[in-house]
Amino acid sequence: MADGERIDPWSSEQSTDYARIRDQFGLEGVDVSRLPNPGMLHRRGIVFAHRDLDVVLGCIERSDPFGVLTGLMPSGRMHLGHSMVIDQVRWFQQQGADITVTVADLEALATRGTSLAEGRENAINEYVHNYAALGLDPSNTNVYFQSGRPAVQRLAFTLGRRTNLSEFEAIYGFRGDTNLAHVQAPLVQAGDIIHPQLEEYGGLRPIVVPVGVDQDPHLRLTRGIAGKTHWFNVKPRKAGGLTVALSVQNDNAELFGVAPNGRVDRDTREEIFQRLKNSLAPMGYADFVANPKHGTLDIPGANLSDAGQVRMCVLALEREMGGMGLMPPCSTYHRFAVGMTGDKMSSSKPQTTIFMDDSIEEMSKKVKRAFSGGQPTVEEHRRLGGDCSKDVAFQYLQFFFEPDDSELARIAREYESGRMLAGEIKQICIDRASEWLTDLSEKRDMWEGRLDEFLAADAL
Ligand code: TRP
Numbered sequence: 001m002a003d004g005e006r007i008d009p010w011s012s013e014q015s016t017d018y019a020r021i022r023d024q025f026g027l028e029g030v031d032v033s034r035l036p037n038p039g040m041l042h043r044r045g046i047v048f049a050h051r052d053l054d055v056v057l058g059c060i061e062r063s064d065p066f067g068v069l070t071g072l073m074p075s076g077r078m079h080l081g082h083s084m085v086i087d088q089v090r091w092f093q094q095q096g097a098d099i100t101v102t103v104a105d106l107e108a109l110a111t112r113g114t115s116l117a118e119g120r121e122n123a124i125n126e127y128v129h130n131y132a133a134l135g136l137d138p139s140n141t142n143v144y145f146q147s148g149r150p151a152v153q154r155l156a157f158t159l160g161r162r163t164n165l166s167e168f169e170a171i172y173g174f175r176g177d178t179n180l181a182h183v184q185a186p187l188v189q190a191g192d193i194i195h196p197q198l199e200e201y202g203g204l205r206p207i208v209v210p211v212g213v214d215q216d217p218h219l220r221l222t223r224g225i226a227g228k229t230h231w232f233n234v235k236p237r238k239a240g241g242l243t244v245a246l247s248v249q250n251d252n253a254e255l256f257g258v259a260p261n262g263r264v265d266r267d268t269r270e271e272i273f274q275r276l277k278n279s280l281a282p283m284g285y286a287d288f289v290a291n292p293k294h295g296t297l298d299i300p301g302a303n304l305s306d307a308g309q310v311r312m313c314v315l316a317l318e319r320e321m322g323g324m325g326l327m328p329p330c331s332t333y334h335r336f337a338v339g340m341t342g343d344k345m346s347s348s349k350p351q352t353t354i355f356m357d358d359s360i361e362e363m364s365k366k367v368k369r370a371f372s373g374g375q376p377t378v379e380e381h382r383r384l385g386g387d388c389s390k391d392v393a394f395q396y397l398q399f400f401f402e403p404d405d406s407e408l409a410r411i412a413r414e415y416e417s418g419r420m421l422a423g424e425i426k427q428i429c430i431d432r433a434s435e436w437l438t439d440l441s442e443k444r445d446m447w448e449g450r451l452d453e454f455l456a457a458d459a460l
Helices: 018-025 053-062 082-094 105-112 116-133 151-160 165-172 182-198 213-229 268-283 304-321 359-371 377-386 392-401 405-416 423-447
Strands: 049-053 067-072 098-102 141-145 206-212 233-236 243-247 288-290 294-299 331-332
Touching: 018 049, 018 213, 053 304, 053 331, 067 182, 082 098, 082 116, 082 206, 082 331, 082 392, 098 116, 098 182, 105 116, 105 182, 105 405, 116 141, 116 405, 116 423, 151 182, 165 182, 182 206, 182 213, 206 213, 213 331, 233 304, 243 268, 243 304, 268 294, 268 304, 288 423, 304 359, 359 392, 359 423, 392 405, 392 423, 405 423
Parallel strands: 067 098, 067 206, 098 141, 206 331
Antiparallel strands: 049 331, 233 243, 243 294, 288 294
């Protein structure tokens, strides 16, 4: 694969060719009409793709438990770009999710040289403080540190057995001179993403990870690894319905009745199928077609959309039998907001973004200098109108500061018709952003000294 076709999660240069990314990596488009109470980022097409979101939507519909996992790098300051994920986390929480927040202090130590003590200080005072102000509910939010949760590190090791350097080469483009910190970090991140399903962290349930597309390689890796651990594979059946296929591996061969010489014990296999059918009983299917020789159980009456629930049933059985029983993580992807200067947003270039604790003066200065979609002269602007697709002030209203869709549409109409000038749209952006930042800062004050409420017991 050519370098340009890979996604590098450590690079600040990200492709914004979202249609290509979606097709190349097999992401699905988001159908907003299927979302309950869609948020602003959904309605505006900013959350543009997903993997297996249907599984989560099913949980919301049935009020079944599901969780969200998100992670933060505890280095640098929190800016608007980071707040987009928290917006989605809050939305999922409002739909019934429990929330786990990873402080990637080991990753920051390994890839950026941030000490664990610095990472802790920064994570709590900079990130968790703003998450609280942005409205996360502490009652079912658990912030933990990678360095303080051995279960995550253990998983990184166990899951590492299911991948190899060739896969890392294919996904990340690693070569002989790749720093090994970049080999460790994705395995720990896979541990982060999987571990909320462990019994002591909430047990088997779907976990959704909202991210920017830069993090998709980690999700592909984790989903692949989870798939390789499965004792039962659920797939569409050619003649309609679903098929559950046994996946015989070292750790289950004996249980599945496969002798070292490859011979299959009929009775044991019969018993496995019986257990499979029992575990699927809650789904209420009338008939099953077992093919013990192939190790498959067909469910002709299943709908393709049942796949998530069927998978949950067979994963529960896998756990009962001694397997890991890991649901592959679901994910959503948001577009990146443009930097204020018109190029990429980057925390190392403060003029390209607005930080959560920027003063009104700092913010105003950035918006005034922001890249404009206006015409060079007032005369031309009145005649040709402004270009919202290039105008940074407009886009910041759209991504962050103007929650009212009809007001946003009115601003777009005024600007594109030339009735509203570039200076005027910037002023609207400054006004809205001032309210937003002031409100956030007041909420931060309210949470001062109470951030422990968000920390998991092992993070206190
Ligand atoms: N790698 C992420 C980043 O660079 C941080 C992170 C660690 C993370 N673990 C995670 C993000 C799990 C999402 C899910 O920002």
